[in-house]
Amino acid sequence: MSVGCRVVRGPDWTYGNQDGGEGHLGTVVEIGKPGSTNLPEKTAAVIWDSGGRGTYRAGQNGAYDLRIFDNATTGVNHPNIVCGSCGQPVIHGMRWHCTVCTDSHLCTVCYMADKHDLTHPFRRFDTASSEGEAVPKREGCTEIQAKGIFPGAKVVKGPDWEWEDQDCGIGNIGQVTSVGCWARGLTSVRSAVKVKWSSGSTYGYRVGHEGKVDLVYIEEESGGSYYKDHLPVLDHTAEVAPSSGIPREFKVGEKVKVELGKDRFQSMQEGHGAWNPRMASYIGKIGTVHDVSTQGDVIVRYEGLTRWWLHPETLTKVYRMNVTTLRSL
Numbered sequence: 001m002s003v004g005c006r007v008v009r010g011p012d013w014t015y016g017n018q019d020g021g022e023g024h025l026g027t028v029v030e031i032g033k034p035g036s037t038n039l040p041e042k043t044a045a046v047i048w049d050s051g052g053r054g055t056y057r058a059g060q061n062g063a064y065d066l067r068i069f070d071n072a073t074t075g076v077n078h079p080n081i082v083c084g085s086c087g088q089p090v091i092h093g094m095r096w097h098c099t100v101c102t103d104s105h106l107c108t109v110c111y112m113a114d115k116h117d118l119t120h121p122f123r124r125f126d127t128a129s130s131e132g133e134a135v136p137k138r139e140g141c142t143e144i145q146a147k148g149i150f151p152g153a154k155v156v157k158g159p160d161w162e163w164e165d166q167d168c169g170i171g172n173i174g175q176v177t178s179v180g181c182w183a184r185g186l187t188s189v190r191s192a193v194k195v196k197w198s199s200g201s202t203y204g205y206r207v208g209h210e211g212k213v214d215l216v217y218i219e220e221e222s223g224g225s226y227y228k229d230h231l232p233v234l235d236h237t238a239e240v241a242p243s244s245g246i247p248r249e250f251k252v253g254e255k256v257k258v259e260l261g262k263d264r265f266q267s268m269q270e271g272h273g274a275w276n277p278r279m280a281s282y283i284g285k286i287g288t289v290h291d292v293s294t295q296g297d298v299i300v301r302y303e304g305l306t307r308w309w310l311h312p313e314t315l316t317k318v319y320r321m322n323v324t325t326l327r328s329l
């Protein structure tokens with residue numbers, strides 16, 4: 001499992017309407033770690049689309065509080081497998097394979113939208129390398145309305161907002177116009193939305209991309225229905241989304257920052273430009289890509305002409321995107 005998964009309440013849920021009611025979506029923002037008291041192993045922290053945050057069991061004491069609604073946001077894809085309904089040439093997120101018509105695959109959006117024969121049972125593949133899990137035919141199964149930050153929802157700035165006054169000030173309300181992917185390369189599909197603000201401007205925001213949540217709703221919208229018992233539980237043992245195989249490219253002039261803790265930052269620098277104790281004070285600061293070495297290490301320029309030679313995986317891109325670069329599906 002990895003941050004950015006979109007989730008709904010699962011089979012062992014015992015938290016009332018902390019999620020906003022059954023069917024309301026949230027985003028996994030942090031995964032529990034061994035030895036952590038805040039967020040122990042086999043748990044996950046979720047920010048619900050309504051804005052609340054909670055910690056839930058993902059296998060702790062054998063309990064599963066959450067189900068994965070969509071993992072396309074974390075970069076899961078199935079290259080060269082076409083969805084038999086919408087025709088998408090790469091299936092993003094969970095893949096559904098008909099056990100009757102063995103050459104028939106559906107993307108999760110089409111599966112939940114009742115495409116294909118409802119009396120045919122399917123197998124669900126959570127990632128490209130998973131073995132698949134049989135699910136019953138959809139006919140007669142319980143359907144739940146998905147609700148949250150979907151097109152039509154009214155939203156305000158949320159916990160990870162870093163876009164200054166794009167919303168034209170505190171408490172301003174925008175309306176979601178579409179769901180799309182953040183950034184290039186289709187590495188995290190359905191992980192962002194476009195919002196139209198009362199000023200008339202439209203911008204893209206993260207709802208799942210790298211576990212970031214830029215918005216919360218004040219009025220949710222329905223996002224279709226889902227077969228809850230067909231969705232996988234969020235399980236700490238589940239494989240992390242395989243890397244999409246698309247290299248992380250950095251371009252000269254791009255804005256970046258390090259968002260790691262000092263120890264992790266230092267250990268990742270081994271063999272990649274080494275460590276200088278002064279680097280710790282640059283965590284969280286925005287720098288500019290000055291050059292990229294032939295090995296792929298990134299030379300980042302900070303204020304005051306400081307330059308550090310950094311491991312590319314230590315860097316997070318700082319986007320100042322507008323609607324023209326947020327591609328809709």
Ligand SMILES: [Zn+2]
Pocket residue numbers: 083084085086087088106107108109110111
């Ligand atoms: Zn489809």
Ligand SMILES: [Zn+2]
Pocket residue numbers: 098099100101104116117120
């Ligand atoms: Zn079939």
